[in-house]
Amino acid sequence: MAVAGATAVVFAAIGSSSASAVSTSASATKKPTKQCSTSLKVLRPHYTNPVPKLAGASDSLSGAGSTFVNPIMSIWSSTFAKQGTKVAYQSIGSGGGIAQIQAQTVDFGATDIALSDTEAAAAKGGPILHVPMVLGAVVAVYNVKGLANGLRLDGETLGKIYAGQITKWNDPAIKAQNSQFALPDQSIAVAHRSDGSGTSAIFTDYLTKTSPSWTAKLGGEATSRGKTVAWPVGIGGKGNEGVAAVVSQTEGAIGYVELQYAIAQKLTYAFVKNSTGAYIEPCVATVRAAVDKGVFPADLRTTVTNEPGPLAYPITGTVYALIYQNQTDEGKAKAIVNYFSWMLTIGQNFPASINYAPMGSLLQQKALLQLGKIQFGGKPVVKFTIPKAKKK
Amino acid sequence: MSASGQAAAPPPVTVGAEARALSRQRPRLGDLTFRALVSGSGALIVAIFLAIGIFILDEAWPAISHYGIGSFLSGSRWAPSEAALNLEGKNPYGILQFVYGTVLTSAIALLLAVPIAVGLALYITEIAPSLIRRPLAYVIDILASVPSVVYGFWGIFALIPAVKPVANDLSDWLHSIPVVGPIFAGPFFGPSYFVAALVLAIMVLPIVTAICREVFAVAPLAEKEAALALGATRWEMIKLAILKRSRVGIFGAAILGLGRAFGETIAVTMVIGNSVLGITTSIFGQGATMPSVIANEFTEATEPFHLDSLFVVALCLLVVSLIVNTAGKLIISRVGTRIA
Numbered sequence: 001m002a003v004a005g006a007t008a009v010v011f012a013a014i015g016s017s018s019a020s021a022v023s024t025s026a027s028a029t030k031k032p033t034k035q036c037s038t039s040l041k042v043l044r045p046h047y048t049n050p051v052p053k054l055a056g057a058s059d060s061l062s063g064a065g066s067t068f069v070n071p072i073m074s075i076w077s078s079t080f081a082k083q084g085t086k087v088a089y090q091s092i093g094s095g096g097g098i099a100q101i102q103a104q105t106v107d108f109g110a111t112d113i114a115l116s117d118t119e120a121a122a123a124k125g126g127p128i129l130h131v132p133m134v135l136g137a138v139v140a141v142y143n144v145k146g147l148a149n150g151l152r153l154d155g156e157t158l159g160k161i162y163a164g165q166i167t168k169w170n171d172p173a174i175k176a177q178n179s180q181f182a183l184p185d186q187s188i189a190v191a192h193r194s195d196g197s198g199t200s201a202i203f204t205d206y207l208t209k210t211s212p213s214w215t216a217k218l219g220g221e222a223t224s225r226g227k228t229v230a231w232p233v234g235i236g237g238k239g240n241e242g243v244a245a246v247v248s249q250t251e252g253a254i255g256y257v258e259l260q261y262a263i264a265q266k267l268t269y270a271f272v273k274n275s276t277g278a279y280i281e282p283c284v285a286t287v288r289a290a291v292d293k294g295v296f297p298a299d300l301r302t303t304v305t306n307e308p309g310p311l312a313y314p315i316t317g318t319v320y321a322l323i324y325q326n327q328t329d330e331g332k333a334k335a336i337v338n339y340f341s342w343m344l345t346i347g348q349n350f351p352a353s354i355n356y357a358p359m360g361s362l363l364q365q366k367a368l369l370q371l372g373k374i375q376f377g378g379k380p381v382v383k384f385t386i387p388k389a390k391k392k
Numbered sequence: 393m394s395a396s397g398q399a400a401a402p403p404p405v406t407v408g409a410e411a412r413a414l415s416r417q418r419p420r421l422g423d424l425t426f427r428a429l430v431s432g433s434g435a436l437i438v439a440i441f442l443a444i445g446i447f448i449l450d451e452a453w454p455a456i457s458h459y460g461i462g463s464f465l466s467g468s469r470w471a472p473s474e475a476a477l478n479l480e481g482k483n484p485y486g487i488l489q490f491v492y493g494t495v496l497t498s499a500i501a502l503l504l505a506v507p508i509a510v511g512l513a514l515y516i517t518e519i520a521p522s523l524i525r526r527p528l529a530y531v532i533d534i535l536a537s538v539p540s541v542v543y544g545f546w547g548i549f550a551l552i553p554a555v556k557p558v559a560n561d562l563s564d565w566l567h568s569i570p571v572v573g574p575i576f577a578g579p580f581f582g583p584s585y586f587v588a589a590l591v592l593a594i595m596v597l598p599i600v601t602a603i604c605r606e607v608f609a610v611a612p613l614a615e616k617e618a619a620l621a622l623g624a625t626r627w628e629m630i631k632l633a634i635l636k637r638s639r640v641g642i643f644g645a646a647i648l649g650l651g652r653a654f655g656e657t658i659a660v661t662m663v664i665g666n667s668v669l670g671i672t673t674s675i676f677g678q679g680a681t682m683p684s685v686i687a688n689e690f691t692e693a694t695e696p697f698h699l700d701s702l703f704v705v706a707l708c709l710l711v712v713s714l715i716v717n718t719a720g721k722l723i724i725s726r727v728g729t730r731i732a
Contacts, residue, residue, distance in 0.1 A: 067691070094690030095699075096500045117693075188580050192682075194666030196692025227692045230471035235583050236666030239690055245548045245662075250581050382683050 015234020035311055036283035043247070043284055043352035047364060049369065050088030051341035057085060058331035061339060063112035064090040066098015068198045068258070069319040072134055072356050073110070076347050079159070083342070085238065085335045094198060099195045101128065101322045107332050109322035112198025113227065114301035125324040129166040129374065130237045131340060132318040132367045134348075134359040137259040137287040137314070141267040143247050144169055144184065150281070152272035154315070155306070161188055161254060162207060163217035164233035167211045168233075169252065177279075190245040191255035196227040202317035203256045204229050206305040210273075210314075256315075260355035274314040276305050286313035287357035296366055304363070326375050333376045341382075344368050439685030445710065455700035460485035464704050466694030470685065471610040472695040487703035487708060489671045493679040494709070497585055497660065500652035500675070501592035502600075506646050510599055513604035518630060536598035541709070543700040547591040552582040552663065559586060561678055583665035586675045591659050592640070595648035603648060603724070608634050640723055649719030654713050656684035682709040689701050 026042050043161035046310035064074070077087040090096075094111040101109030102123045114130055125182035140153060157173045160166040166173055170183040193200045204225040207214040218224035219233055235250075237243040240261040247255040247267060262269050271279040280286050296302055305313045308390050321340060344367050359367065369371035373379045456464075460483070467486020474484040509577025516529055563578035580586075609635045619629040666688060672679050682689075682705050693699040 095692040095694040099696065187579065189579075194611075194661070194668075195688040196694070219474070219477075222477050223471075226473050227694065228474045228689065230469075230669055231667075232669075234667075235581055236668075236680075236688075237583070238666065239660050240550075242662065246581070246583060249548070249552060253581075 019188065026106075027166050029232070035281045035286050037284075037285040041357050043287060043358070044349040045358050047345040047348055047361070047389075048219070049162040049341055049345035051316060051337065051345075051368070051382055053083075054179075054338055054382060056331060056388075057334035057338050058176020058329070059085055059335075061085060061087045061108070061332065061335050062106045063087060063097075063108045063110060063321070064092055064100045064106045065322070066094045066095075066112050066198060066319050067378070068112050068317075069110050070134060071260070072351050075350050076343050079347075079350070080339055080342060083338070084344035085147075085339060087339060091231065093195065093196070093264055098322070099205070102185055107323075111320050111322060112317060113201050113303070114320055115322065118322070121362045123324070125328070127321045127325045129325050129370050130342075131321040131323060131370045132300060132363055133321050133340075133343060134200075134351050135287050135304070135316055135318050135359055136258050136291065137282045137290075137313055137316050137357070138199050138206075138258050139262040139267075139282045140254065140256050140270040140272060141244070141247050141262050142254045142270065143249075143251055144186065145251060147181055147268060149268050149271075149369060151181060151268075151270045152279040153270045155206060156213060158172060158272070159207045159214030162190060162192070162231070162234070163211075163214050164190070165213055165217070170388045172317075177273075183345060186252040189246070189250045189253040190234030191237055191243045191250075191253055192229075192231050193235050193239070193243060193256075196318060197239075198227060198319070199240065200229065200254065201227045202305060202315060205303045206272075209306045257282075261297070263355050272314055274308050274312050275308050276312075279312055280311065280313045282313050282315070284352045284357045286311050287316050289313070290316035290357075291318075292360040292362070294362070295361065299371065300363075300366060316357075318363070321343050323370075323374065325373055326378075327381065328376075330376045330381075333374060333381045337371050337374060337382050340371055341368065344371075396667055407719075423500060446708050447705055448710060449545065452703035453702055455485065455697045455704055458697060461704075462710075464701070465491075468671050470680075471703075472689070472693070472698045475695045475697055479696060485704070487682070487701075487705050489668065490682045490685050490705060491670050491678055491712070492681075493585065493653055493664065494712070496675070496679075497589045497592055497664070497681060498650050500534050500586070500589035500619055501596055502650055504593040505597045505600055505649060506642070508643060509600035509604055509645070512601045512607055513568065514630060514634070516601075517608045518626070518634070530600045532601050533641075535594075536602070540595065540659040541662075543595055546658035547587060547659060547663040548583075551590060552587055555587060555590065556580060558702065559584075563676055568631060574673045575675055576678055580676040581665075581678075583663050584676045585664065585672070585679050586679075588660045588664040588679075589675075591663055592653045592656060592661055594634070595656060595659065596652050599652055600649040601647045603645035604638075604642055607638045607645065611637060622726065641724060644720050644724035645667050647716055647723065651713055651717045654709065654716060655683060657687050660684050660688050662667040682706075682712075 061276070072369035073089045077089060080087060082322060094113065097111055098115065098119055100106045104125050115128065117171065118130055140158060154177065157166065157177065160173065165186055168295065169186045169188055175183055195351065208221055208225040213223055215224045218229060223229065235246050237246045240257045241258050243255040244261060244265050244267060248252040253317060258266065271281050274280050289309050289311040290307045290313050291304055293306040293312065294304065304316050304318050307316070323336060327336070344364060351358050369387060372382065372384060462663040463483035464485060464487050466488065467483055468488040469484070469486045470489070471484045512532070515526055520528060560578065563576050563580055564577040566579060567573045615633040616629055619633045660681050661684040664680060664684055666680050666684060667678035668680050668685060675707060686702050687706055690699065690702055693702055
């Protein structure tokens with residue numbers, strides 16, 4: 001994308017709607033750039049709910065899984081409780097969520113990565129639907145003296161840093177993308193997650209898609225992505241806070257954390273190159289834009305990193321609800337439809353307040369259509385159609 | 393004293409004697425309940441312990457029978473992501489580096505903590521004025537009750553920045569010396585075996601001090617007085633009458649401290665750097681311990697044999713801790729009987 005307009009970005013930020021300029025000036029980073037629109041339309045999509053509210057729904061639902069989704073899940077549950085159904089969510093990790101839905105001990109599971117074929121086959125209750133709920137981003141953060149937000153990195157450079165093949169901040173590969181920064185002759189201290197984590201899964205998925213060096217170093221695509229990988233270099237920190245602690249205390253460190261954590265902790269972060277060649281600032285608007293242009297498989301079992309779209313932030317992930325297609329309790333089935341149809345429409349207004357992103361309408365509608373597949377006694381629990389979007 | 397006082401009580405009344413005889417023949421309901429409750433809780437503890445052991449073994453069994461226990465203990469590379477690739481291949485779950493990390497950090501911790509604990513205990517039992525004695529003992533007990541996550545937090549945000557210049561200097565001075573050098577090789581980033589050991593040292597200090605205090609307190613007064621009467625200085629008295637016969641007790645205290653250090657999880661996880669791919673020779677390098685890898689990985693252990701292998705680690709930890717604790721208890725009880 002056009003990088004030429006970079007110097008004028010402070011003024012351009014308020015201007016036209018085309019997505020061309022990228023903020024590179026350190027002084028400009030405090031102001032929202034054009035990429036990071038703070039327009040309420042972007043932050044709160046106000047989707048209308050085409051699914052009728054079903055009567056006779058159970059007054060409680062239980063879910064378990066992803067810790068990544070827990071903050072927004074608790075907002076959803078507490079808001080939705082006013083509609084008569086209490087949702088108890090156990091934030092025990094995706095692995096636990098998968099195990100519990102397989103064993104049918106919860107009404108829905110939540111996972112940061114879609115089920116593998118073996119995992120899906122191990123489910124006691126038959127076929128499982130994947131319903132994307134929300135988007136989150138993983139941000140590359142660093143601690144280098146004199147470096148503000150906006151160091152530009154492409155996937156291959158990040159991959160080589162994490163493979164231990166780029167070890168200095170003034171490496172030609174970093175320099176070539178960052179003529180605006182004076183890069184020090186300093187060793188890079190690499191920080192990664194030590195606990196199995198969806199954050200790692202999203203990050204390594206991006207590296208695998210964009211960095212041949214990373215993928216080769218990790219022994220091929222089968223082992224170069226996942227919640228735990230065999231990190232060739234670096235310091236392992238437990239949780240976002242562990243990685244953030246290493247980064248904030250070690251000069252020359254680089255790490256990756258969830259977007260809301262980077263913002264809350266005021267860590268300096270990189271703009272990462274996306275599939276259209278633009279360097280994208282991580283923020284709610286660019287994360288939401290990540291699912292605007294992609295092609296998704298019918299069962300939605302995919303990842304949403306490195307998606308097309310000029311404004312798409314590339315290290316983006318979604319969290320899936322896991323729901324049995326064939327429900328065994330009518331009240332529960334109705335409650336599930338009520339809760340998730342609300343979450344995927346009205347509920348999408350909430351994520352931006354805690355720096356998760358609402359889903360762009362392309363993925364949001366596909367998620368909603370999944371609910372139409374839910375059955376009880378061989379019949380769909382609800383029938384609905386999604387009205388054609390109004391032209392803007 | 394109190395027993396002899398009872399024996400000398402006023403002449404027995406016949407009714408009382410009759411009642412006593414009666415109770416001997418027919419135990420009352422209260423006695424029976426009490427006996428059942430007490431022996432029940434004893435049996436319960438044993439049952440719980442056995443249940444835990446059997447459960448862990450049972451959960452670990454699929455991995456043990458698939459890969460063989462030897463391949464766990466001989467490998468030092470833990471790479472769960474590689475398990476699915478080649479299920480019949482080499483065991484990707486080596487655990488030797490965790491045993492190494494646990495033993496190394498605990499050993500350094502004891503090396504640092506035991507001398508201080510002995511000094512502290514001696515000060516409290518022998519030297520400190522009685523005005524200071526109690527508050528000091530109290531402070532140490534409080535140190536023992538600080539939750540370990542707080543130690544971990546403090547380790548990350550206070551200890552690491554404070555240790556950094558010292559560790560860097562140490563590394564600069566020592567790293568080029570042959571043989572010893574690699575142990576102190578830099579760079580020191582912060583999270584490391586060394587910092588984990590420092591945090592552990594502070595955590596085991598209270599328990600080692602408390603037991604040393606008990607051990608020193610049972611040193612016979614007569615011997616101490618005898619030593620002083622023979623013209624010994626205070627140091628000579630401590631050396632002859634206390635330290636000499638407390639050696640085994642100090643050792644036992646250290647072993648119990650070791651048990652505490654072995655099992656410490658969250659504080660260590662926060663400051664050790666969590667490198668699971670092998671054994672790092674430098675104490676300034678990153679590593680992992682048996683508890684830390686379990687705490688890190690169990691929530692998302694989704695690879696084949698991943699969770700089972702974490703149970704193998706737990707089993708290994710249980711066995712090691714059991715041996716250490718039993719040894720400590722045995723040694724301490726020996727001291728007890730010898731003094732009595």
